[in-house]
């Protein structure tokens with residue numbers, strides 16, 4: 001949510017920042033801007049995508065060796081040139097970009113208005129910036145000191161990055177609750193919301209922690225806490241290649257990421273699963289096995305697609321480990337007064353590792369003594385660092401805003417965790433254990449097989465592109481897949497879609513069924529197959545248009561459905577990793593047929609760092 005890039009060093013800052021903003025556009029794309037500092041401080045900003053900013057700057061003076069850039073996902077104030085970042089302070093001396101929300105901005109704004117300040121934008125950012133400037137004026141102190149004082153009053157989450165016209169050799173940044181990475185080059189420094197704008201220039205990075213302030217010069221990095229004490233920067237090596245964040249010949253990141261799934265699931269299993277020997281190696285689980293096997297209850301906390309992965313995991317953990325599981329929306333959990341016991345294990349699932357609601361929910365559970373196991377994709381992210389233990393999903397950078405490969409990788413990791421605990425607890429018999437390991441081993445290949453249906457799904461999808469609604473139904477392990485399929489469709493194509501347990505549709509959604517409504521059944525062969533066939537009949541009896549995701553050898557459903565998409569057969573517990581693939585493609589091709597920007601759907605953001 002909002003992308004931040006900054007640079008100081010011998011290179012031209014503007015082209016570098018622009019490229020970085022394009023890489024970060026998945027975080028927000030309703031406006032963007034840059035501030036460039038030489039002898040003077042120039043601020044350029046524009047409503048719309050980064051390309052529109054670029055176009056508006058053709059012919060402008062963009063020469064500078066220090067600069068900050070921002071791509072916005074609106075919180076305070078509509079998307080407009082005026083509300084775009086960077087913001088300038090009242091004197092015009094300071095420029096600032098911000099990711100996050102200043103919760104007490106109204107109070108600070110009132111104080112400033114009483115002092116005679118006026119505001120050009122509706123943003124909380126401009127308030128904070130002028131608050132900093134005001135402190136500097138009143139205390140006659142440097143910018144660094146003023147930022148420190150200001151942040152002690154600020155309630156909320158932020159990454160802020162500031163330029164000061166009087167100090168063109170310095171960039172100041174601070175973080176609480178939103179991500180910030182510093183890239184360390186030779187005689188230059190980079191700053192960004194994630195490593196993707198940095199990777200091309202250096203692999204040495206420092207992840208800034210909450211309540212830390214970074215003072216960057218071309219050849220110097222100083223980290224301090226808000227108490228003005230120096231902190232030794234912990235330099236890490238990035239394990240990320242440039243190719244991983246480029247489209248690699250695909251028209252969209254989303255399609256690339258859907259097609260990467262055979263490899264990403266394989267990468268997730270690699271080095272962990274030895275199906276022949278019946279061994280799963282996961283240090284995060286092994287080192288904490290007593291806590292996990294003795295868990296009285298598991299609470300899964302997540303948002304969005306990760307929450308759907310949590311729902312599948314609920315079925316898997318209860319089935320294999322016989323541990324009661326609750327799956328919670330992080331945003332609800334954090335504001336409730338949840339009952340957490342000592343023996344509870346929290347599993348936090350997050351692709352980005354930066355989702356604000358999930359972070360706060362974890363902190364809350366941690367305070368009450370719960371053990372936190374993170375299932376996270378982005379290495380070194382906030383949730384990964386907050387967790388007591390964890391397992392990375394190794395899906396590589398996911399850039400398409402709608403999550404695809406992260407979901408299947410999450411399922412692979414969660415399945416392995418469950419299998420390991422079940423083995424340890426002896427709640428699974430050896431034959432089933434070995435069977436599931438062997439089946440899991442085949443999933444990457446079966447995912448490759450499932451992707452072969454892409455062309456036929458493309459044709460089929462075009463027939464549904466003009467519909468206004470869709471209902472997705474599934475049972476058992478495929479119920480969360482129905483939710484995920486519906487989510488993908490609404491995210492990408494803006495068609496209203498609802499997911500429901502197939503049997504529950506009798507209690508409401510069936511009222512919607514007529515000859516215009518597509519009803520998408522996730523009906524691969526499993527122990528609920530006969531039941532879902534009956535549900536299909538119920539829809540047909542009301543003239544609904546049945547589309548089904550089925551197993552390759554299913555001979556029954558093709559006779560009943562208007563359209564169907566097939567996936568290879570597997571154990572029902574592993575089926576979601578395959579049955580979701582046609583639904584991802586279905587949503588993608590409908591989005592394309594409707595001319596939607598599938599990588600950057602309207603109003604959405606990849607990494608939701610506001611609550």
Ligand code: G6P
Pocket residue numbers: 303304305306349350351352353354355358401402403604605606607608
């Ligand atoms: C946003 C993204 C979704 C994602 C959700 C949770 O809404 O657009 O794709 O599922 O956040 O994000 P996380 O990074 O915590 O998995």
